Structure formats: structure tokens, C-alpha cells
Amino acid sequence: MAKNAFYAQSGGVTAVINASACGVIQTARQHKDQIANVYAGRNGIIGALTEDLIDTSQESDAAIAALRHTPSGGFGSCRYKMKSLEANKAEYERLIEVFKAHDIGYFFYNGGGDSADTCLKVSQLSDSMGFPIQAIHVPKTVDNDLPITDTCPGFGSVAKYIAVSTLEASFDVRSMSKTSTKIFVIEVMGRHAGWIAAAGGLVEDHNIPVVILFPEIKFDKEKFLALVKAKVEKFDFCTIVVSEGAKNPDGSFLAEQGTRDAFGHAQLGGAAPVVANMVKEALGYKFHWAVADYLQRAARHLASKTDVDQAYAMGKAGVELALQGKNSMMPTIVRTSNSPFAWEVGAAPLSEVANVEKMMPRDFISDDGFGITASCKEYLIPLIQGEDPPPYKNGMPDYVTLQNVAVPKKCSPFELKK
Amino acid sequence: MAKNAFYAQSGGVTAVINASACGVIQTARQHKDQIANVYAGRNGIIGALTEDLIDTSQESDAAIAALRHTPSGGFGSCRYKMKSLEANKAEYERLIEVFKAHDIGYFFYNGGGDSADTCLKVSQLSDSMGFPIQAIHVPKTVDNDLPITDTCPGFGSVAKYIAVSTLEASFDVRSMSKTSTKIFVIEVMGRHAGWIAAAGGLVEDHNIPVVILFPEIKFDKEKFLALVKAKVEKFDFCTIVVSEGAKNPDGSFLAEQGTRDAFGHAQLGGAAPVVANMVKEALGYKFHWAVADYLQRAARHLASKTDVDQAYAMGKAGVELALQGKNSMMPTIVRTSNSPFAWEVGAAPLSEVANVEKMMPRDFISDDGFGITASCKEYLIPLIQGEDPPPYKNGMPDYVTLQNVAVPKKCSPFELKK
Numbered sequence A, B: 001m002a003k004n005a006f007y008a009q010s011g012g013v014t015a016v017i018n019a020s021a022c023g024v025i026q027t028a029r030q031h032k033d034q035i036a037n038v039y040a041g042r043n044g045i046i047g048a049l050t051e052d053l054i055d056t057s058q059e060s061d062a063a064i065a066a067l068r069h070t071p072s073g074g075f076g077s078c079r080y081k082m083k084s085l086e087a088n089k090a091e092y093e094r095l096i097e098v099f100k101a102h103d104i105g106y107f108f109y110n111g112g113g114d115s116a117d118t119c120l121k122v123s124q125l126s127d128s129m130g131f132p133i134q135a136i137h138v139p140k141t142v143d144n145d146l147p148i149t150d151t152c153p154g155f156g157s158v159a160k161y162i163a164v165s166t167l168e169a170s171f172d173v174r175s176m177s178k179t180s181t182k183i184f185v186i187e188v189m190g191r192h193a194g195w196i197a198a199a200g201g202l203v204e205d206h207n208i209p210v211v212i213l214f215p216e217i218k219f220d221k222e223k224f225l226a227l228v229k230a231k232v233e234k235f236d237f238c239t240i241v242v243s244e245g246a247k248n249p250d251g252s253f254l255a256e257q258g259t260r261d262a263f264g265h266a267q268l269g270g271a272a273p274v275v276a277n278m279v280k281e282a283l284g285y286k287f288h289w290a291v292a293d294y295l296q297r298a299a300r301h302l303a304s305k306t307d308v309d310q311a312y313a314m315g316k317a318g319v320e321l322a323l324q325g326k327n328s329m330m331p332t333i334v335r336t337s338n339s340p341f342a343w344e345v346g347a348a349p350l351s352e353v354a355n356v357e358k359m360m361p362r363d364f365i366s367d368d369g370f371g372i373t374a375s376c377k378e379y380l381i382p383l384i385q386g387e388d389p390p391p392y393k394n395g396m397p398d399y400v401t402l403q404n405v406a407v408p409k410k411c412s413p414f415e416l417k418k
Helices: A016-027 A045-048 A062-066 A088-099 A111-121 A125-129 A153-174 A193-206 A221-235 A269-281 A292-299 A305-323 A374-383 B019-029 B045-051 B061-069 B091-099 B113-122 B124-128 B155-176 B194-207 B221-235 B271-283 B294-298 B307-324 B374-384
Strands: A003-009 A035-041 A053-055 A102-112 A134-139 A182-189 A212-215 A236-241 A286-293 A329-338 A341-348 B001-008 B035-041 B053-055 B105-109 B134-139 B184-187 B210-213 B238-243 B288-293 B327-339 B341-349
Touching: A003 A016, A003 A045, A003 A269, A003 A305, A003 B001, A003 B045, A016 A035, A016 A062, A016 A305, A035 A045, A035 A305, A035 B155, A045 A053, A045 A088, A045 A193, A088 A102, A088 A111, A088 B053, A102 A111, A102 A305, A111 A125, A111 A134, A134 A305, A153 A182, A153 A193, A153 A292, A153 A305, A153 A374, A182 A193, A193 A212, A193 A236, A193 A374, A212 A221, A221 A236, A221 B374, A236 B294, A269 A286, A269 A329, A286 B124, A286 B294, A292 B155, A305 A329, A329 A374, A374 B105, A374 B238, B001 B019, B001 B045, B001 B271, B019 B035, B019 B061, B019 B105, B019 B307, B035 B045, B035 B307, B045 B053, B045 B091, B061 B113, B061 B134, B061 B307, B091 B113, B091 B124, B105 B113, B105 B155, B113 B124, B155 B184, B155 B194, B155 B238, B155 B288, B155 B294, B155 B307, B155 B374, B184 B194, B184 B271, B194 B210, B194 B238, B194 B374, B210 B221, B210 B307, B221 B271, B238 B271, B271 B288, B307 B341, B327 B374
Parallel strands: A003 A035, A003 A102, A102 A134, A134 A329, A182 A236, A182 A286, A212 A236, B001 B035, B001 B105, B105 B134, B134 B327, B184 B238, B184 B288, B210 B238
Antiparallel strands: A035 A053, A286 B288, A329 A341, B035 B053, B327 B341
């Protein structure tokens, strides 16, 4: 007999996580004999714990289709990591209570590394607590740090956004450098890994002088300033891509030793102004700086078609794995060829995914530590291929906001641990 | 007998100033009987003064056509304001020397308010210094502050970029607000006028709570914080759009950094972190902030089709005015209908354009000073209509970089005043 499915979005959202949701729900709707309905967690796993479930069957086919071109988390996401079974058994018992009450037999969790760990724990409920459930993790993270899969949905679109934005701003600076700005600094996401910063390096093939500050490379101020000076002397301008995770030799973030605002308060965040002021002080060049922040991961208008297709495919494959009776798995992207780029869907056991962080290979970063290598470009370029613009209405993207109708509650209230 | 034309880009560049260049050059190429060749100033008017001219006839028709979809200034721009004839006669004499040597009879200057003033002075060379020249100003400025014309090419695309980016980031925050970020601050350009900030207000029609800080409105911290609090209590999140020109009650910029550009204007940047920290201190909400900086004015990938069409039309009309024997004029955009939006090309005498700054009408800003009115939306929405994506190649926009071949020099060197 058909069971219901639970689907939740977890952690920082992306331009394409809703494309995965679309893949999950559209595929489930094609198999009503096995999946009666998809209930989404309002604000992620919190929706399961508080029994705040969204009845996706109330959404029209058109609304679900529109998720494919809508950025952000359509059902709400959350930053909430479930502790281990031993540390917080009450939460797992609560999940079982809610899942039982709503006849849920499938658990689809759409997130990054922390979520993979949660999903693994849920997948073990069957054994550990005697509750039958199939838990499938649907990969998502702009950080691109999940293992096994060639890339993580969300990353390709951020990479495209950063590559294109860096190119455009560099063209701007190039036109102005004679009498004005010579240094443009763009700060990008990536606290632990420099995948996103690496994407800025793609402008080098467009004849733009670029220096990258990776979180993986110890910051050498002297070498950095010498390189920037050399580039300005050759090109009359230089673009700098700095990862928010770039660190001083003592391990502190560049962004921490920051500037002060008009009120004398230390500014939180802001590696870009720190780097820009450092260059100005040492070399005297006029600068501009940008901090892309959420713009980079929300920019569905500039999404990579490859990324959108892969995000959708991961949602679809997640449901198909469940329909095949699988548990504790994550669908993956398998690159089968670089040129022409080709990929197919694979699968990995969650036990091999959870708590493993994929770092940038050292040979993706140039020897001097300030650029990317040919291997890195060969890896990145396929991921930004293709455009998939949303429909526009009255000059703006026609993004969908779902109704998000609540499923009537059946359980008693539950207090979340703070 | 056909004379040559001089064309230069001036001041901050935009996503569509090259579309105007395309309009100038393509139109001139159709009238070789009257305009023998177009020489572009390398880095703007500095190229004229230093006799650093670019021979645009060396560029293929395809390269010139590609300017239409390429952001930035293809020939280089500059921040260099010519003084009055009385204060620096040597520079005007030098212009005449260079123009005579290269048989230049037409002067097309593509810029904003300061450039309109320079263009006016050049247009008077005929009377004041006995040198026959027709000077036409081609309007451009993201600041949207030129008078008479309905809008300035460059503004519509920034407006679209800010509206779309604010919408996308707001969707992101809305998904995360339950456990994470509740306040998103985006800082936008606009030193004196809040036109660009106003564009952020367009997200209100997409059910996004937004508070705008305009340079025109004296900052009232108490009222601001109360409004943000009310919006968060209602929506669980709030988006704040802050103009780089937003000022404290004492007249200092929220973002004051102390450095000044070549025109003596204070160089701004960093109002967003100031505002974000202010909200955090008073209300405790978790925040994120972005500074779009050059990304906003370089984002040709998201240009407004209306803006691109108007930018091209202004370049074309500039040449047509010259061919009709006009001097000291600027083509303008005349809005003839809001719904459906319709516009045509007009013209204004430069004497009525130079040194006049068009501010936001007070009735475009809501009574409380933190939002935009229906009249403002009626004005803005037509300007962001339509998309005109560039061609893409290998995942990146296929922007053109011109060869910019120098015209052989005929004059002696000239030292620029510092």
C-alpha cells in the first residue's frame, strides 16, 4: 500500500534547490501507487519535529513546475543539526511519532554535509528503533564539498554567477583604470574550501589579470602585494577574488582584522574591504570592492543549465532509488567525459558520504597559490555550461511563491531544544 | 567634403554605453559621404588631449555590432573634467590643434552631467575660438540625473539588476528566517539621488517587506529601527536597500571613508555593514549584507531591453542631429505613454542640460521616507522591461574586446594638467 513521503530542504538555500524539489514531487506524482503524497517540512527538519507539514498535493502542477526556475527554498529551510541518537533520543522518537501519524515511509532530505549525517541517522531508525523508513539524501550545497559526486547542485550556478560577474566588473575597471579605479576586489562565499573563489579564476581566459585568495592557502602578504603590483604594471588594473574564508598566517580570518564603520564599531565580515585597503595602503591604487553575499547563491536568473538539469535529476533519482526499495543512499553525478561534457546519475551509500568533506585538490591551485590550473578549468568549465533563464513578467523573473497549506496536526505539541 | 568624427566615453561606464557607441559608429558608417571616419578617444577626452585616437574603421562590422551587447567602455573612459575656457585655455587650444590635424568636424561626447558641461564648452569653440565643430552630447549615466530626458541610458539596466537581485536575495532570506538570517541589507549606487535605491522598492509588489534609505531623506534612526522591527514581526524577515549616498542627520555619509575621487567627490562604500550592525545592536537580528558596487552597472547579462534600445537610439540620434547640421544638442528620450509604454527620440539644447541635476520628485518617495509610491513604480517599471541577453560561448557571455588600433600622431606631445 502506498505510503507518504516527507521532503525537507536543509541549510543554506541555492538557486536550484527548488529544481530538486521539483524533481522529487513531479516524480512522486507519477508513482501514486507507491507514493501517495509528498509532505514537505515547513522550514526543513523543524517542520517534521513540530509536525508543521506542508501538503504539496494542494499545489497545482504549474506551481510545482515553476519551482524548477525559482531560487531559494520554496518550503523554507533551516540551520538545525540533529544530535546523535544517544545524545537526543527524544527527537528521533518524535520523528517516528510524526512519521507514523502521517503514514510516512520515505524520507527525502535535500542538503549538504550536515544533512547527509542527519539523513544517515534517520536511515538507521529502522534498525535502531524498529521503524521502517527509506531515507534518501538529495545533494545540495554551493560549497561543492560533498564527496563521491562530481559536483553538488547549487555550485555550478554560483560558479557561473561569480565567473560572469567578475568578468563584467573587470571589463568595467579596465575601461576606467587610466584615471580611476585600478583594483577591484570581489568577496565570494566559501568558508572552508575555495571552489567558488576558483570560479573567479575563469576570467583569466578572457585576458583579465586576476589574483585569488583561497582559504586553503596561507596568506602571504608580501607575495600577494608583489603579484598585484606586477599585474597593475602590466595591465594597468587587477581584479582580486577573495574567499570569505581567506585566513591570516595565524589562522584568523582576513575579515576579522577588519575596518571600523562610521560609528567606530568593528565591521563584521568584509574580507573585501580589508584586502582593498591593504592594497591601497601599500601601493596607493584606487580601489572598488563588492561583496556578493546572498546574491551569488540566489541568482537563478543566471543559473547554469547544467546545474539546473543536475539538480532536477538528483531529485528525480532520489525518488527512483526509494521506489527501488533503497535506503541510506544519495544519488550522485558521475562525469563520464570532459569534452564533450557528459554525465550520468549514480548512487552512493550515505555511510560513505556523511562527515566527509571534499576539499579542492592542491593541483587545482597554481604553484604560487594565487590562481587556478588547467585541470581546475577543465573541471569547472562544464559546470557553468548553458543558460536556463526563468520566464519574465513585467520586467521581473516570474518566480513562484507556493501556498504552503498545512497538513492538519495529529500529534501533541513538541518543544524544540534550543 | 566629409569630415571625421571624434567620439569619447566619459565618467563611470555602464552596461549599455557601448550600445550607444554602436549606435554612433553604425550610423556614421551609413553616411560616409558626410562622416569619413569615427576616431574614438582612448580613455575618453584624455585621448583627444594627448592625441591618442583609436581608428574605429579598423574594427569589423561584427566587432562594432558586438559592442551592443558588451558592457563597460570599449575605448576606455576617464574621470577628467575640463575647466572653463578662462581657467585653462591651453586645453581648448590643444583640442583644436588635434581636431584640425585629424580633420575632425563632429564631436560626440557620451557621458553624464559633467560631460554635458564639457560638451557645451566644446560646442562653443566655434564662436569663442573660431573653430567650426558640431558638438553633440550622447546621454549616459546610471545616476539618472540628467534633466529633460525621461531617463538616462544605463539607469534602466541598473534598476533591473537591483530589482531582480533584491528579489532573489529576499527569497533566500525568506527561506532561512526561521532559524537564521532575518535582515538582508543591499547597498546600491547613487551619491546624490535615490533613483537606483528606488528600484529596490519594486520587490514590494512581490510581497517582500522592504525598507529603503534614500540620500534625499534625512536618516531618522528611531523611525528606521521601529519600521524594521514591525516588518520582522509581521514577515519574520526584512530587506533593506541602502543608497551609498544615505546621510546621517549631520550631513555626513553613513559610509564615509574619507577618500575622494578625481572630481573631489567623496568615495563611498560600506553603508551596508554600518546599517546591518546598527540593526543587530538595537534589535538583535541576524543579518547578511551585500555591496553590489560595479557588479550593478556592469551586469550586461541582465540588461533591460528597453535600456539597450534607448542607449542605441541615443547614439544613432546623436549622429543624425549632427548630420542635420545641429550643434550643442543632446538627443533625449521622450515618454509618450506609460501603458502601453511608448517613447520616441527628442532633442534638447545643451545649455538647458549642463549643470542641471534632476532629483527624485518628493512624491516618488512615500510619506514616511522609507519606500516608493505608485507614481514612482509607474515611472520605473517600463524602464526595466524586456531582456536582451548577450550571446554565450562556453558558459560565459561572448563580450567583445576591440583591437583599438591607434591613429598615427601628427601633433607634438601635450602634458595633461594634474
